[in-house]
Amino acid sequence: MMILVGGEKGGSGKSCLAQNIAVYLRTEKNASVLMVDCDPQRTTSDWIQERNANNKLTPINCVQLFGKIRNDLLSLRQHYDYVVIDCGGQDNLALRSSMAVADHILIPLRPKRRDLKTVPHMEDILSTCKMVNPKMNAAFVVTQCPSLPSLASRILEAKEVCRSFEVPVLNSVTFSRNMYDDSEESGMSVIESEPEGKAATEIRCIIEELLARGKEETAYEPVQSQKIHAIS
Numbered sequence: 001m002m003i004l005v006g007g008e009k010g011g012s013g014k015s016c017l018a019q020n021i022a023v024y025l026r027t028e029k030n031a032s033v034l035m036v037d038c039d040p041q042r043t044t045s046d047w048i049q050e051r052n053a054n055n056k057l058t059p060i061n062c063v064q065l066f067g068k069i070r071n072d073l074l075s076l077r078q079h080y081d082y083v084v085i086d087c088g089g090q091d092n093l094a095l096r097s098s099m100a101v102a103d104h105i106l107i108p109l110r111p112k113r114r115d116l117k118t119v120p121h122m123e124d125i126l127s128t129c130k131m132v133n134p135k136m137n138a139a140f141v142v143t144q145c146p147s148l149p150s151l152a153s154r155i156l157e158a159k160e161v162c163r164s165f166e167v168p169v170l171n172s173v174t175f176s177r178n179m180y181d182d183s184e185e186s187g188m189s190v191i192e193s194e195p196e197g198k199a200a201t202e203i204r205c206i207i208e209e210l211l212a213r214g215k216e217e218t219a220y221e222p223v224q225s226q227k228i229h230a231i232s
């Protein structure tokens with residue numbers, strides 16, 4: 001299984017999600033996991049380095065790949081239960097090559113105007129890649145949601161924007177919690193920092209919902225004519 005966490009907006013939580021998903025699969029599903037870091041900023045490679053230096057944590061393998069990485073990914077996939085790809089923050093060759101072969105694609109977006117403005121372009125890329133990878137299971141996930149009840153409508157509006165472009169959006173979200181930032185510090189994940197905490201529960205819900213979607217028939221199907229251009 002290849003799980004890609006991608007998108008073109010920096011700071012939306014791609015590295016954070018990819019890392020926490022990798023730890024979930026490694027430690028709670030006892031799966032063999034490889035992380036692939038395609039971001040020249042090396043966020044995930046640095047995190048892995050810290051993690052693997054800490055002998056209290058289960059080590060996870062990581063490689064850096066750039067450019068046309070399709071064939072590399074296909075051969076790596078044979079050796080692991082899961083390959084989790086952190087694809088940086090640009091529409092580049094690595095993102096498109098990974099989308100061409102990934103089983104699951106997760107695109108995090110904050111419920112903010114600038115993140116939501118990337119939805120049409122992401123949908124364009126997804127529909128292009130779907131021609132070569134028709135079985136891809138792609139979904140948006142809303143991240144760093146405000147927890148104030150008065151701002152709850154922003155979360156619903158963000159989901160509505162995604163839906164208006166006929167791209168599935170997960171019901172599960174992450175709320176804005178210091179736990180995400182704090183646990184990254186020492187190569188840990190929210191699952192290890194506070195296994196019964198709310199952030200750990202959010203990660204489990206997101207990955208389980210994504211993988212369950214992949215088993216349904218309702219995989220991503222772009223319907224150009226039904227787009228409502230909800231972003232003004």
Ligand SMILES: Nc1ncnc2c1ncn2[C@@H]1O[C@H](COP(=O)(O)OP(=O)(O)O)[C@@H](O)[C@H]1O
Nearest residue numbers: 010011012013014015016174175176177180181
């Ligand atoms: N749900 C969240 N709540 C609070 N902070 C978060 C959350 N998700 C990610 N972050 C923080 O936001 C920052 C950017 O996240 P990161 O995963 O590096 O983004 P990206 O890889 O998309 O650029 C990091 O400091 C991370 O800890």
Ligand SMILES: [Mg+2]
Nearest residue numbers: 014015043088
């Ligand atoms: Mg990143």
